Amino acid sequence: MQAVEKLQQSYRPGTFLISDNMAIGDEGKCGGGGKEKGSENGVCSDASAKPITENDVRRDDSSSDLENPQLPGWFAEYSPLWPGQAHFLKIEKVLFEGKSQYQHMMVLESTAYGKVFVLDGALQLTEKDECAYQEMITHLPLCSIPKPQKVLLIGGGDGGILREISRHSSVVHIDICEMDMMLIDVYREFFPEVAVGYEDPRVRLHIMDGSEFLKSAQGGTYDAIIVDAFDPIRPEHEIFGSPFFEMVVKALREGGVMCIQAESLWFPSLNLPQLIHTFKNIFKGSVNYAWAPVPAYPSGVIGFLLCSTEGPRVDFTRPVNPLNHHDAASSLGVAKEPPKFYNAEMHSASFCLPSFARDRL
Amino acid sequence: MQAVEKLQQSYRPGTFLISDNMAIGDEGKCGGGGKEKGSENGVCSDASAKPITENDVRRDDSSSDLENPQLPGWFAEYSPLWPGQAHFLKIEKVLFEGKSQYQHMMVLESTAYGKVFVLDGALQLTEKDECAYQEMITHLPLCSIPKPQKVLLIGGGDGGILREISRHSSVVHIDICEMDMMLIDVYREFFPEVAVGYEDPRVRLHIMDGSEFLKSAQGGTYDAIIVDAFDPIRPEHEIFGSPFFEMVVKALREGGVMCIQAESLWFPSLNLPQLIHTFKNIFKGSVNYAWAPVPAYPSGVIGFLLCSTEGPRVDFTRPVNPLNHHDAASSLGVAKEPPKFYNAEMHSASFCLPSFARDRL
Helix, strand or coil: CHHHHHHHHHCECCCCCCCCCCCCCCCCCCCCCCHHHCCECCECCCCCCCCCCHHHHCCCCCCHHHCCCCCCCEEEECCCCCCCEEEEEEEEEEEEEEECCCCEEEEEEECCCCEEEEECCEEEEECCCHHHHHHHHHHHHHCCCCCCCEEEEEECCCCHHHHHHCCCCCCCEEEEECCCHHHHHHHHHHCHHHHHHHHCCCEEEECCCHHHHHHHCCCCCEEEEEEECCCCCCCCCHHHHCCHHHHHHHHEEEEEEEEEEECCCCCCCCCHHHHHHHHHHHHEEEEEEEEEECCCCHHHEEEEEEEEECCCCCCCCCCCCCCCCCCHHHHCCCCCCCCCCCCHHHHHHCCCCCHHHHHHC | CHHHHHHHHHCCCCCCCCCCCCCCCCCCCCCCCCHHHCCECCECCCCCCCCCCHHHHCCCCCCHHHCCCCCCCEEEECCCCCCCEEEEEEEEEEEEEEECCCCEEEEEEECCCCEEEEECCEEEEECCCHHHHHHHHHHHHHCCCCCCCEEEEEECCCCHHHHHHCCCCCCCEEEEECCCHHHHHHHHHHCHHHHHHHHCCCEEEECCCHHHHHHHCCCCCEEEEEEECCCCCCCCCHHHHCCHHHHHHHHEEEEEEEEEEECCCCCCCCCHHHHHHHHHHHHEEEEEEEEEECCCCHHHEEEEEEEEECCCCCCCCCCCCCCCCCCHHHHCCCCCCCCCCCCHHHHHHCCCCCHHHHHHC
16 A cells, blocks of 8 residues: 555654554454554554553553543544443554644544544544435535535535535535645545545635635625534534634525534533524524434434525425435436435434424424 | 342342443442452442453453453443444443343443443443333334224333333223343332333233233234334344244234334344345235434444234324324323423334435335
8 A cells, every 4th residue: 555655654643542552453462551562553563462451441540441441452432522431343454543733543444334534533434324424414405405506615524525515416616625635635545435526526625724715705605505624513612602604604695505513412512402593693594403323423323403594495304406316327426326325305304303302402 | 229139139140241340430440350259249349449450351261352342330232243333331330230030130320321221231221212212112103003902012021111102092901021020120120210111000911921922812902012022133033933923913903013123224134125025924014114313222223113914004104193292191191201202203204214224125
C-alpha cells in the first residue's frame, strides 16, 4: 500500500486512543504496558504474548478504567455524553493512524462492521452502516423539496453525503466546506465507495471553515444546506451562541431547507424542545425531528433536525421529490449502487416517534 | 432486603457469568481470580483491591478473551450469533444472582439502563428500554384486530407483556405458559413495574411448557397468541422442525394473529425470506415483518414476525384497534402509566423497512 505509506509520511503520527498493545489479527496480545513500549502506527511491534497487567486495561494510573473501558484487540466507542455504556468492536487490523493539524484519525478493520473511521477517538463511520446516516441526512432534506439545484454541505468531508447528493439529477452545483484536507485524503485512500462523491463534476471543494464560507455567501443562493460538522452537537457548543444559523437562513432561498444531525431518542443530551423553539424563531418555516437506526452509534439511533425558511411551505414528512431506487439510472450519480437504506416509506416513517419522545417535543 | 435473602436461600446459587471480581459500587475491584476465591451470590466477599491478573479478563485458560470480552465492573452483552461486537453496561451492584432448575439469572443495577435482568448470561430486559419491546410485541398484534378477547402468551414470564395486554379492555381471558416459577419470583421482587401484569385478574398462569399447553388447547380458542419464548430464535431451533406453529394455528380462531420475536435488521442470523415463506404456508393469512429500536439489544433494534390465520383478512400495517395513550383511563389496565413507546404512528412506521431489508424479504 504505497499510498498508505505516503499518507503516513506526510502527517505527524499521533497517539493511539485504543490500547497500544492491542492484538492484531488472531495472534493474541502483544505485551508491554504503555505507549512507549507498544506499537507504532498501528502495527504491533512486539509479537510475543505476555501476561496482561493492570496497565493493559487502564488508560493511566488513575482509577478511570471503570469510566473509560478498554480491552486489547477491541475498539471501545465510549463517550462521557452517554456514560455507563460502551459499544465494543473487535479489530483485526489498524490500517492507518495519523494526526492532521486539527485532529487524530484512525482507520480500523473490524470483524463485524468492515472498515471503521475514528476521529479523535470517536467512531465516525463504518462500512456496515454508513448508508443509513449518509442517505438519511441527504435525502430527508433533498426529497422534501421539488428539484433542488444548489446544495451546500458544511463538513461531511468523507464524501458520502456528496455521493448521495449526486443521485439528484436536478442539482447543478454542490459546494462543500471541509477544514481538513488530510481527512479527505484518508477517506479517498481507505473508503473509495464513500469518497466517490468527490468525483461528481458538480462538486466544488472549499478547504475552509463553514462559518467563514457562509459569511461571504450570496443571500438566497441555496435550495438546501446540510450541516455535518458538529458531532455530536452539544448544548454548550459555540454555534448556539453564534450567528451560524442566521447565516444559514440568509444563504438559503425562500422555502429552502437545512438538515443537521441531532441527538439520540434514548439519551437526550440536548434540550431538544428548546432547540426546536429556537430554530422555529430563526428559520420561520417548518421544524421537524426525524431519526434512523445506525447500530454503530451510541444507543443504535441518530436523530436529525430539519428546518425550512419562510416561503413555500415544506412538509418534511411527505417527500415530494422521490428517489426511486428501482430506477437505478436516475438515482446513481457517481455512486456505484442504488441507495441501500433510504426509500420514500422510510422517509415518512422516520418522523414517527415513540410516545416518550413525541410527548417531549 | 429480606425477600432477596429468601430467594437466594430458596434456589441453588449459580456461577457468575461476568467477572467474579467485578467492582461493586465505586470501591473498585475486589481481588481473586476464579469463582472459588471470589464472590458469593453476587456480593463481593473480598473488598481489598488487588492487581488485576490475566484471569480477570479471561473466562478460562484458553485465549478466548478476544472472542468473549469482559471487563471488571461492566456487563458485556456478547453473543456468538453476532460476533465481533459487544455492548457493555457499567454495573453499580449485583442485586441478585441465582440458578433455577432451568437457567441462571442475575439482576444488575446499571448506571445507564437502570435495573437489568440477565438470563444465562444474555441480557433480557432493562428498565430503560423494556417499554419498546413489551409494548410492540403486544400491541402490534392486538391493535391489528378488532376487540381481542382471549389471548395466550407463551413465555414472557417477566410479566411485562401481561401488563400491556391488560391495557386492552376488550380482553376477557389471558393464559400465560411459563416454565420457570423462580424467574417470575425474581421479576416480582426486582421489577414490580414489569411484573405488575400478574395482578390482572384476567390472567391465568400455567407453569408448564407452551408446547404441552398447546397440545391440549381447544381449537379456535384465541384471538391472539404472543410467543416470547425463544430468545433469539435460531435457524436450527427445534421449533422449526416441530409442529409448534401448526399447534399455534389450530389454537387461533379464524383471522387470529400470532406475534413472535424475529431478528435484527442489521445482522440477520435467520433466513427470514425462508421463514416468511414457511409461515405463509402454515398460517395461510398475512405475514409481515416489523422492527423497533431497543438500544440494549445487539445492533439496537429487534424484529417481530406477525402472522394471521385464514379468515377475516388482517392488515397488520394499519391498526384497527387503536390504544389512545392520551385517554389514560382506557389504556392503563394494571399498569401505572400509559404506554411509553407504542402509538398508532409507530405501529405503521414499524413495518417500513430500509431498502436493503425490504429487498431481501
